[in-house]
Amino acid sequence: MSNTEIQVSLAERSYPIIIGRGLIQQAQQFEKVIKGSKVVVITNTTVAPLYLEQLTQSLSKFDVLTYQLPDGEQYKSLEYFEKINSFLLEHNCARDVTLIALGGGVVGDLVGFVAACYQRGVDFIQVPTTLLSQVDSSVGGKTAVNHPLGKNMIGAFKQPEAVFIDIDSLSSLPAREFAAGMAEVLKYGIVFEREFWQSLIEAKTQILALEPAQLVRVIKRCCEIKAEIVAADETERGARALLNLGHTFGHAIEAEMGYGVWLHGEAVATGMVLATRLAHIRGYINQQDFDEVVTTIESYNLPIHKPSSMTLDDFVKHMKRDKKVQANVMRFIVPTKIGHCEIMSDVTEAELNSVLV
Structure with missing residues (x-):
């Protein structure tokens, strides 16, 4: 090769x-x-x-x-x-x-x-x-x-x-670490490219079997997408922030539970489920697509539920320190459909409470 x-x-x-x-x-x-x-x-x-x-x-x-x-x-x-x-x-x-x-x-x-x-x-x-x-x-x-x-x-x-x-x-690589990496792979599909997302569903067996041709294909596409975004927005003033889908929730989980207790990819996977639930509550994502996101993330051996011990206050405490906060307003990356996300700064604590139930 x-x-x-x-x-x-x-x-x-x-x-x-x-x-x-x-x-x-x-x-x-x-x-x-x-x-x-x-x-x-x-x-x-x-x-x-x-x-x-x-x-x-x-x-x-x-x-x-x-x-x-x-x-x-x-x-x-x-x-x-x-x-x-x-x-x-x-x-x-x-x-x-x-x-x-x-x-x-x-x-x-x-x-x-x-x-x-x-x-x-x-x-x-x-x-x-x-x-x-x-x-x-x-x-x-x-x-x-x-x-x-x-x-x-x-x-x-x-x-x-x-x-x-x-x-x-x-x-x-231990299976748990590979799964954590797949969270970031799946992220590229949800944020930027439904076709790539669909290929991850269809090729799941080969990807989990570490077939070299599939690994190269997946890694290459992720790097192509990221290289294009970085070239356009190196210091994350605009579109590059979309790469943080799931990270606002995920970083809160990591900080609250202790770094390394949840792997970064595990926290991001759960964060993507929570962000997609927010999108579903707002009517951007239909039930079928929400279910597809959840089942696909879970099928790659990733967690889909927040830590049972974490409350809304726990999340908000950490989210208010997130790097995407501007003028003390929390900003979230929210999918409006599989393959497209937007940055939203009008998310209320009531909505977050509904997401975190």
Whole structure:
């Protein structure tokens, strides 16, 4: 299977997304984009035993250092942001260093934020190893760490030099993590493209069986959609906010339950159900389409019910800290049909109460 390439078009900050099999072992891909002689690979203790040696062998022409984080959402923090910066300083890394994020969304977001800040900006490369990071977080330059009062509240926009998506890494992914990634895949269908949504329903068996051709097709389409949106709205002033379908509810679940208790994709899946229920209550989505959204999300082994312990007050408390809040008004991404969403700022607490019953 030959590699597939997509370009994220951002003038002088444009970069390729390469999708294929065995990419981690393709030294020439890395040699094309690394400018300096020093590379720091940052990964976690789960991914390192699986892929770190393969990657360092591909980087044999460079002076390579490695840093391993513990595995978990709770380590996407200012504490580990500081630890990585300290590691770079202790090893005399200069501005020509290239950081490589080898792992899922936690590693990618954290390394990207370090790259944005270390010596006011150094190059970095994304090598995402989870489905969620391959279709979403590794593309588009949004980097951040979490704060106890809110998810991704401290960060920066920093585009990578390249994104290398090796679908072979998905074979080692736990089923729960794969399902969490599918939440973001399903999101693209609900927000932007009913035809893509329909294909996810029809090809579900093959996708869950990790058929390579289907994985490449799905990941490629997600990245194409995201690349187009990012090129048009890099810093999320308009249409890019639509990519947050389910995230207002989902981030509230993550913050209230504790980061990592619910995986990000699990919280987003439930958030998409809640957002679609809001659309149904408002009369935008008919019963048939609402049922289709719920059953399809559930069929990909994702949760469809909010935590039983969470109340309206719990949700509102976190939603009021959401990054989409403007002038103290909460804004929600709401589907008006499968394949189209809008941003709405007139949602009442009474409506939210009906959604959260």
